[in-house]
Amino acid sequence: MTASILDGIVLGLQFGVLAAGLTLVYGLGGVLNLAYGQIAVVSGLVTLLTMEAGVPAVPAALIGLVAGGALGLIFDLTILQPVYRRHGEARVLLSLLLTLGAAFVIDGYLNWRYPLRGLNLRITGDPLVVFGVRMRMGSVVASGITIVVIGVLYWLFRYTRLGRAIRSVIQDEEGSRLVGIDPQLMMRLILVLSGVLAAIVAITRSMVAPVNVRAGFSLTVLGLIVTVVGGLGSIPGAFLAGLVLGIINSVASSYIGTFLSLIILLVAAAITIVIRPTGLLGVRE
Amino acid sequence: MSGRAVAAGTSLVAGAETRVSRSLPRLFGSIAAVGAVLAAVPLWVGDSRVRMGVAILGLAFACYAIGFNLIFGSTGQLFLCVGALAGVGGYGTALLADRVGVPVVAALVLAALGAALVGGLLSWVAVRRSLGVIFAGIITLIFALSFENLVLGASTITGGDSGIQVSAGSGTFLRERTTAYYVMLGLVLLCLVVHGLLRRSRVGWAFRALRDDEVAAELAGVDVARYRVYAALVGSAMLGLAGGTYALIAGRVSPTTYGFAQVDVVVIVMLAFGGIGTLVGPVLGATVFTILDELLIELGQLRLLAYGVLIIVLFLWIRRGLIPTLAELVRRKPGSPPGTAPDGEPG
Numbered sequence: 148m149t150a151s152i153l154d155g156i157v158l159g160l161q162f163g164v165l166a167a168g169l170t171l172v173y174g175l176g177g178v179l180n181l182a183y184g185q186i187a188v189v190s191g192l193v194t195l196l197t198m199e200a201g202v203p204a205v206p207a208a209l210i211g212l213v214a215g216g217a218l219g220l221i222f223d224l225t226i227l228q229p230v231y232r233r234h235g236e237a238r239v240l241l242s243l244l245l246t247l248g249a250a251f252v253i254d255g256y257l258n259w260r261y262p263l264r265g266l267n268l269r270i271t272g273d274p275l276v277v278f279g280v281r282m283r284m285g286s287v288v289a290s291g292i293t294i295v296v297i298g299v300l301y302w303l304f305r306y307t308r309l310g311r312a313i314r315s316v317i318q319d320e321e322g323s324r325l326v327g328i329d330p331q332l333m334m335r336l337i338l339v340l341s342g343v344l345a346a347i348v349a350i351t352r353s354m355v356a357p358v359n360v361r362a363g364f365s366l367t368v369l370g371l372i373v374t375v376v377g378g379l380g381s382i383p384g385a386f387l388a389g390l391v392l393g394i395i396n397s398v399a400s401s402y403i404g405t406f407l408s409l410i411i412l413l414v415a416a417a418i419t420i421v422i423r424p425t426g427l428l429g430v431r432e
Numbered sequence: 433m434s435g436r437a438v439a440a441g442t443s444l445v446a447g448a449e450t451r452v453s454r455s456l457p458r459l460f461g462s463i464a465a466v467g468a469v470l471a472a473v474p475l476w477v478g479d480s481r482v483r484m485g486v487a488i489l490g491l492a493f494a495c496y497a498i499g500f501n502l503i504f505g506s507t508g509q510l511f512l513c514v515g516a517l518a519g520v521g522g523y524g525t526a527l528l529a530d531r532v533g534v535p536v537v538a539a540l541v542l543a544a545l546g547a548a549l550v551g552g553l554l555s556w557v558a559v560r561r562s563l564g565v566i567f568a569g570i571i572t573l574i575f576a577l578s579f580e581n582l583v584l585g586a587s588t589i590t591g592g593d594s595g596i597q598v599s600a601g602s603g604t605f606l607r608e609r610t611t612a613y614y615v616m617l618g619l620v621l622l623c624l625v626v627h628g629l630l631r632r633s634r635v636g637w638a639f640r641a642l643r644d645d646e647v648a649a650e651l652a653g654v655d656v657a658r659y660r661v662y663a664a665l666v667g668s669a670m671l672g673l674a675g676g677t678y679a680l681i682a683g684r685v686s687p688t689t690y691g692f693a694q695v696d697v698v699v700i701v702m703l704a705f706g707g708i709g710t711l712v713g714p715v716l717g718a719t720v721f722t723i724l725d726e727l728l729i730e731l732g733q734l735r736l737l738a739y740g741v742l743i744i745v746l747f748l749w750i751r752r753g754l755i756p757t758l759a760e761l762v763r764r765k766p767g768s769p770p771g772t773a774p775d776g777e778p779g
Contacts, residue, residue, distance in 0.1 A: 179566065229748055239566055244747045247700075251740025259733035364693070368577065375570045406585025413578045417571055424563050 150280045151401040152394055157286045159393020160293040161352055163386035165366065166373035167300065168344035174317045174380025176334045178230055178242040180222065182250040183345055184366030189253060190215035190346030191266035191358045204268060212346045219342025222249070223335045231334070250363065257360045265359030266349065285354035292351050296344070297386065304382065313337065317380060376419045378426025387427055392416065459628045459711075466712050467621050470719070474610050483726075484609040488681060490722030491616040492518075495674030496695060497702045497714030498623040502630070503667035505709035506639040507660050508646075509555055510569035515695030516579035517668050518675025520547040522685045523583065523590060525676035529600035531589075536600045536680065544672035550575075551668025552661055559657040576692050583687050595686025598679050612681045619677055620715060623670045628711055630666065635659060643709075701739050704746040707757075 165187075172178050180186075194211030198204060226249055230242045272284035304310035315323040316330045324330060348366070349358050373392055377384030395415050399408035419427065470491070477483045496514050503511045511517075524543025528534040534542065554575060558568040583590045590596060605611040630636050638659045641649035650656050679685045688694050698721065706717025728735045 226744060226748075236565060241747065243566075244700075245744055247697075248740045248743030248747070251697075251736050251743065253740075255733055255735065255737030255740060258736065262733070368573065371570060372574065375567065379566075404585075406581055409581050410578050410585075413574045413581075417574045420563070420567060420571055420574075421557055421561055424561055424567055 148398075149278055151397045153277060153280055153282060154286075154401075155394030155397035156390060157282075157290050157355070157393075158397055159390035160290055160297070160386075161348055161389070162369065162373045162393050163389030164293055164296055164344055164351075165348045165370040166377060166385035166389055167382050168341035168348075169370045170374045170377065170380055170382060170385045171337050171344075172341050173239075173374070174382075175313065175330075175337050176227075176231070177235070177238045178227060179239055179246070179371075180341070181243055181246040181367055181371075182222070182253060182363075183246075183341070183370055184363035184368075185250045185253040185257075186215055186218045186222075186342050187345040187349040187352075187366050188257065188358065188360055188363040189218055190342075191349035191353060192257065192261060192264065192360065194268075194346075194350060194353075195264065195266045208268075208350050211350055212343050215342040215344075215346025215349075216339040217342070219338040219340070219345075220335065222246070222342075223338040227338070231331070250367070254361075254363055257363075261360055263359065265357040265362075266353040267357040268350065268353045270354050283355075289351035289354040292347070296347055300382065309336070372413070372416045376416045376426055378428045381426065381428045384426055384428030388419075391427075456632075459632065460625075462712055463621060463624045463628060466624065466715055467617065470617055470620070470715075471614070474613055481609060484613060486722060486726060488609070488613050488616050489678070490718055491613070491620050492674050492678040493695075493698060493702060493722065494620045494715045494718035495616075495623050495670055497699050497706070497718050498620070498627055499667040499670035499674070500699050501703060501708060501710075501714045502627050502670070503551070503555075503663055505703070506631070506636075506643065507663040508565065508643055509558065509660060509664060510565050510572070511551070511554070511664070511667070512569050512573040512692070512696055513551075513554070513576035513579070514671055514699050515690040515692055516576040517547045517551050517671040518678075518695060519579055519583065519685075519687075519690030520550055521672030521675030521677075522679035522690055524672070526596060526598040526600065526679050526685050527589065530596075530598065539600065540673065540676045540680070543676045544669050547672025547675070548665045548669035551671070552665040555661045555664030559660050573692075576696065580687055580691060583690075591686070593687065595684055595689070598683050598685060601680035602683060606680050607683065616674075616677065616681065619674055623674075624712065624715065626666065626670070631711065635662060639663065701743060704743055 169180060169183055172180050190211040193214040194207050197207035197210045202210070226245045227242065230238055230245060233241055268285075270285040270288050274281040274283055275287050276282070277287070302310075304314060312323070312328045313333050313336070315326070316328060316333045320330050323333075345366075352358050373388045374385055376392060377386070377388030392412055392415065396408055396412045399411045403411070473487055474484065477487055496518055499517075500511060500514045503509050521540075521543045524546050525536075525539045528539035528542055529536050532539075554568075554572055557563075558571060563571065584592055587593070601607065606615065631639070638649070638654045641652065641654050642656045642659060646656055675690060679689075682689070702717035702721045703714060704717070705720050706713030706715070725735065728738060731738065
């Protein structure tokens with residue numbers, strides 16, 4: 148039981164980071180990015196190709212992060228520009244359709260140019276004993292990185308001027324404009340940050356299991372479900388939902404079997420949405 | 433919270449409001465025209481088994497597109513489980529007929545009813561909890577993923593990855609390519625007639641009212657919730673019927689026959705071609721897509737890239753759908769002021 152809960156936490160932390168990238172973009176700009184998983188995949192692929200070019204793993208992973216951020220920036224500068232000119236649900240829907248198109252473009256290209264490739268960062272080392280359970284080194288390192296990321300996000304949004312500026316845009320776009328914050332610029336920064344988070348997911352995930360070129364869509368869907376369960380726009384909600392769903396998933400899979408566990412995860416998500424349409428920590432507008 | 437938002441969302445995709453012809457002859461005229469053109473297809477496709485198979489699949493997708501269009505285009509419910517509902521029809525028909533021993537027609541009807549019930553239930557939950565477009569989309573997406581995993585996992589019943597052989601219908605006209613094509617075409621026309629009659633009935637007025645402005649419709653006494661669920665019931669029945677019929681014709685069902693990536697995504701592209709919210713648009717979109725997909729078959733994976741570009745271009749610049757826009761360009765007489773809407777039905 149302890150083992151599967153710990154596995155669930157490892158998985159849940161990654162779910163949380165995955166969802167945080169989506170939920171930030173939604174909370175700030177009312178934009179749903181369906182090409183989010185593809186950003187993760189591209190970052191993973193860039194890391195892989197850089198490593199194949201002879202660069203050591205750590206700098207290669209950093210280049211992967213830069214690639215993720217750059218892709219986020221490209222999205223902001225291109226297909227999201229017409230999206231920003233709309234408001235409310237029309238904006239969400241247009242962003243959803245356009246980023247779906249972008250996801251096809253990336254998927255089509257990757258499947259054509261790099262079929263069956265995948266990033267697999269093997270972390271060697273003896274298993275570490277945590278609470279009497281032997282954890283694989285890859286899981287421990289991945290979780291360590293994820294926890295640091297969560298800490299940095301917390302610090303960024305709680306204590307820095309930039310974080311406060313972003314939170315004020317989430318709360319009231321018009322009001323923040325009045326006090327001299329440029330929502331457009333904040334949105335651009337958040338898209339870069341979201342791209343970097345997607346890259347972090349790809350890299351940490353590849354320490355536990357390979358992330359292949361076809362994983363984009365399922366990463367997006369998983370992120371979307373965790374985001375909605377946590378409450379659209381809420382970062383703490385994203386992490387809470389990530390942990391809850393991660394633990395449900397791995398406990399269910401060790402006791403019931405893999406295929407039913409995914410269904411249990413999905414049903415749990417559906418029940419949460421139906422009972423609390425605003426999500427676990429979401430605020431009703 | 434969801435009221436105005438939903439209306440805004442759907443008017444985005446529906447583009448300008450669609451005029452609905454009130455004359456019955458005109459309605460049947462446009463459906464008959466579509467039927468006549470499609471009925472001629474086997475003449476030039478000839479006796480190529482593969483091409484007839486593609487044509488039959490194209491017609492099945494036309495039914496899916498009509499069903500999705502009825503649910504999303506007319507009442508603004510983003511159902512991301514088109515494939516799963518068709519799969520309820522397909523697997524339902526196959527299992528009821530082959531395993532339980534129900535007569536084929538009864539199995540088909542029961543499976544379609546099952547799909548209608550599931551779709552209606554999803555819609556009822558979304559309406560009761562007043563979930564917005566996105567949340568309803570996620571709930572239906574979750575259902576689609578659960579269905580796919582259930583089919584993959586319960587391999588003793590469903591054959592898992594490789595699917596199951598459908599023996600019901602074998603040896604009948606359903607396995608003859610040409611007659612099967614006309615059966616499927618009949619189903620397309622049936623769906624069109626049902627949707628067309630719905631549009632010009634009282635229900636259709638309610639659909640348009642709640643699509644244009646849900647709050648105003650509610651205030652004017654339209655029972656928004658009830659009509660949403662009706663649309664989901666009828667649309668899902670179409671999906672289940674088409675999925676079941678296709679299973680009988682194809683003789684085999686597998687998870688990819690009804691997968692999200694293989695069905696839902698394609699249906700969205702088809703509607704982008706044909707125009708969301710129009711009557712015959714989905715059929716035109718399905719036809720154009722099927723032909724285009726065959727022409728581009730050499731491109732392999734790059735086809736996906738091409739469709740991605742097309743989706744972006746279509747939703748960015750030609751929101752009413754490719755075909756209605758082209759039709760308007762053709763119909764617009766030289767010298768007439770730009771923006772004059774064509775008469776009657778777009779598409």
